Each structure stands twice: as structure tokens, then as C-alpha cells.
Amino acid sequence: MPAEEGVVEEIKNRKALVRVKKSSACKNCASRDSCEVNSTRDMLVEVYNEVEAREGDWVELSIPAGSFVGLSIMVYLFPVAGLVVGALLGNEIGRILGLPIAASSVCGGGLLLVLTYYVLKWINNSSGRAEKYRPRMTRIIYRPEG
DSSP states (O other), rough: OOOOEEEEEEEEETTEEEOOOOOTTTHTTTTGGGGGGGSSSSSSEEOTTTTOOTOOEEEEEEHHHHHHHHHHIIIIIIHHHHHHHHHHHHHHHHHHTTTHHHHHHHHHHHHHHHHHHHHHHHHHHHHHTGGSSSSSEHHHHOOOOO
């Protein structure tokens, strides 16, 4: 279960707004240049306050391992599969219609790649509230005195 640490900035009802510090894993990630995590800002994450943390507490946030693997597959494998399938379909359509094979493969691959990003965005919007994909506050690491 991947875990990150952060400080509770604000408590509203049963939810907490947690400022998450970037982990050392971000420095070694191949996608660091295109990821918002690599920006100079810390991330703000809204989670249910299951451990009854207070403002100023350092807490641990985690995502269940199965959800993490599933999300990783969707984000990385789905677009690549769309690119390959689109290129193969473009190749066949180009061959049938007598179009240049290379151009139709590139167009088909690019079209299906863009389509997969829209599908992923739709999935994100429709399942964004799904509990299994949301980070959870698992424990209080440090509570300041006072």
C-alpha cells in the first residue's frame, strides 16, 4: 500500500485537507517532468478524517495496493494499447481504401490515443468519488503539543 505523509491544514465536517510533501520517489520517477507532483507546490489532498486528526497533525495517507495497481494500468497501459490498436486499424483501413499505409497508421494510432485520453477523463469524472480510488488517512504520525 503506497503511503505518503502530510500535515493537516484544515478540518471541515468529517473531511481533512492535507498538504502532502513530495516523496523521494518523485525524484526517480520517469514521468517527473510532465507531472504536477514535480511542481514547486505541495499537493493538497482532501480525505475523510478517519483517525480524528486535528489541524497541525502529521498524518499518513495511503491508497490500497489493488487500487494503485489498477489505476497504474489504466493510466499507462490503456493509452499504449489505444495507440497500437489504432495504428493496426489505420493500417487496415488505409490498405482497404488505397491510402498511404504509414500515414493511415499514424492517423489511426493518434486518433485512438486521443480517444483513450477522453475515455480516461470520463472514467475519472465518473469514478472520482469512488471510495476504492481515494486516498485514506491511516494514522497520525505526530501530534504537536498544545
